[in-house]
Amino acid sequence: MTDHSPSPSPGLLGAGGPLLLVPEAVFTPDGPVSGRLAVVVADGSFLAVGPADEVERTHPHLTPVRLPGHVLMPGFVDAHHHLTQSFGSALAFGEPSEIFRRVWVPLETALDEESAYVAAKLAALESLRGGFTTVADAGTRAAVDLDVVASATRDAGIRCVLGLVCNDADGGTDTDTHSTGTLANAEKHLARYADDALVHPSLAVSVPEAATARTLRDTARLAAEAGAVVQIHVNEHLAGVERTLVRYGLRPLEYLHAVGALGPHLLAAHATLLTPRELTLLADSGAAVSYNPVASAWKGNAVAPATAMAERGIRFGLGTDGTRGDGFRLADAAESAQRLAYGLAMGDSSCGAGWTWLDHAGRGGADAVGLGARTGTIVEGAAADFLLVDVSTPELRLSWDLPWELVRRGNRDQITAVFVGGRLRLWRGWPADWDGRALVERAATLSREVMARASVTRVHPTSAEARHRGAGR
Template identity: 80%
Template sequence: MRDPYPKDEMTHPMRDDTAPDGPLRPDRLSDGVRLLAPDVVMTPEGPMERYAAVVAGGAFRAVGPAARLEREHPGLTPVRLPGHVLMPGFVDAHHHLTQSFGAALAFGEPSEIFRRVWVPLEGALDEESAYVAAKLSALESLRGGFTTVADAGTRAPVDTGVVAAAAGDAGIRCVLGLVCNDADEGAGAPGKGGPAVLAAAEAHLARYEGAELIHPSLAVSVPEAATAGTLGATARLAAEAGAVVQIHVNEHLAAVERSLVRHGVRPLEYLREVGALGPQLLAAHATLVTPAELTLLADAGAAVSYNPVASAWKGNAVAPATTMAERGIRFGLGTDGTRGDAFRLADAAEFAQRLAYGLATGDSSCGAGWSWLERGGPGGADAVGLGALTGRIAAGAAADFLLVDVSGPEMRPSWDLPWELVRRGNRDQITAVFVAGRLRMWRGRPVGWDDHALVQRAAELAEEVVARAPVTRAHPTSTQARARSAAR
């Protein structure tokens, strides 16, 4: 059969040489006032065709019908973006930026690997390796369509400024946690650093006030890692500063059981008792929640980071996200450092709900597609405390956005764009990533710095760090497991 589209006749609406007013190049999207005219703009009201956006000073100055914006801004030459969608950048509501060197060490491992892998690994970092590890994570996140990440705090023996510098140099917006643990995580014994911990927390919140890309946050690893007084005090400090407190809550059976034995109540119930449950709480995971605990979250106005990939890789359950949405519980999507691909995260969020809850109840919608884009963008921004700043394409919001190529076979023909982006979208379709109005990534490569050099240095440092870190794995690597299987 003759190919109906021979190579010399094929047209690609998104190719650089087909833009009606010249090739689509990075310099045409550089800093300055720009009027961007894609095929579709993903607004808070849904996808809008023949819409445009004016970007200036790091923010959206106007969003609306392209014809109207062109009349209102006659001095601007529209940048035509055929075959593109302009959509909000994704928000990773739960990350560990300095854990990138050990990502694959967690594969095939049982729950609560923080004791055996993450604490030893981060403890072996120095300033250079912590910086490179964090920047490597930021690079992966930007490549995957995330414009904001919430870092839950590092245990590396370095100043948080190291992580802030890495995120800022990469060009990603970061909600930066400061770990405020003052008790032994295993025994729950009070520590001696309570006052010092709180003084450091106040200094951290003040340190980044007014910073463009770094937004301070407080963090407690798990409820038993801080004394009751510190849990309550960090909640008050964060609430006063308009920040969030990130705590891993109800993630694993062992953690729930420890709380029951030690306090007679479950982790979320304990946080309520000590005054740490409120709108400032960003509860990471919340997979093992009872109906009563869902009510606690809803009544308190607390937010949740729903981390579906982490649940599949090392969890004991999947958070009931569709139920949370129905109950009005605020939540976003988080990677937990598993992989930095926002479209795959949105797909996993829907897929996990379908397998865990939808199939058993006959729910064939499981969020109807749009829910996962909503929670990946504006819902995530709200969960991490930045809802007034980012996560939406609207006048006044920070210009944190993606240009996504939807001209390929994954999206044509198109019948339901939100569903298609969730089910069939991938990071290879991301043409450009903008944070605070600046072009940060172009076709998977950073603008203004050498990613290849970073990756090479990361590989060198990771080998050194892992060699000196007392990491303990419960299972063999995949190649070792295969060899053992073959031997049997």
């Protein structure tokens, strides 16, 4: 018989000392284990994970916090985000691909220090509300010190893989434009956050042709030496593939391989347009991919072949691309996109099953962004980045296959608590230790000021305008 006593208060969970948690189920690396496990959280990590009776016996000084109707699972990892684009997230609706020139560049360049901070913190709040405990930011075009973004994520309480943009090519010219300053800045960035508890340094190049061949090689070397990743948008849109073909005679991923920039340090964002040879290059090199299914649906030309990647052992995580910060809806989109793009045509009714998408939304994503040894799993020694999810709801109580049910029926309103680094960061959708509603109101004001000075060009009209035009016809 399940214990339906009231859930503990946020005051108890956020007390700051060690916690002994006894949930209804724990998601282990092998899947959910019901009714038999407990965890101890101390000093930001999982101190113990094991049979409840044994854990309680070996930690008699701790009062067990029983969590009826809740599962304890790893937090989601957003393997591809653009935190300083949150003021214009809805501007992508109905727009054709490659909107960065018309929307994202003018929007981000219109940000000042305060608006960049608020935009990044707003994005971090949305991510936390959706169950993400880690986000990988692919770099900003805002002309501010990158520590503004780092501070925003740190203050929000989310773990961030923070990309420094290392573009140094002028229109795709050759290595004569290589800037030693670019690499010096990259080294400083990697050192600046090397010991930060929540901010993890990364390097980034917008697209392969945005950096010289020498810089692509050097950033790869620096990242590999630092145990970091280089984030590059690769094979995302038809126009991007064609640009690289015309300029170099190679597709983007082939070009990265040719210049020596392909390897385990690479986090290839999107990778939707892949040939069989490019799949082999990914598999052989150990490079990782951010599979961004919602971005494909909203503004893409194709869906990355994620089930094929899984079968071939290609490392990948799931990313939002800043579309919407809901981990459960992202996992659902990941499975649905594979089924629509590939499974229906071949009669594959499973498309990886539920466990595949939960695994790559957590552990696989952590590995892809370079944090596989730190987060993404509920094991002793790992960072205590986790969710308490209410499974007593009508959607989940009658459970037969919890991983599948969380993928297809889970929602962010079922997330009771979000912990990052062992601290309670969110309780029932709002920050536990700062004023999230005040931030949202400030963001609403600043976003209008930023949009007033940004030269954003939209192709698609608003919904109301589109309806009016349709009625006119």
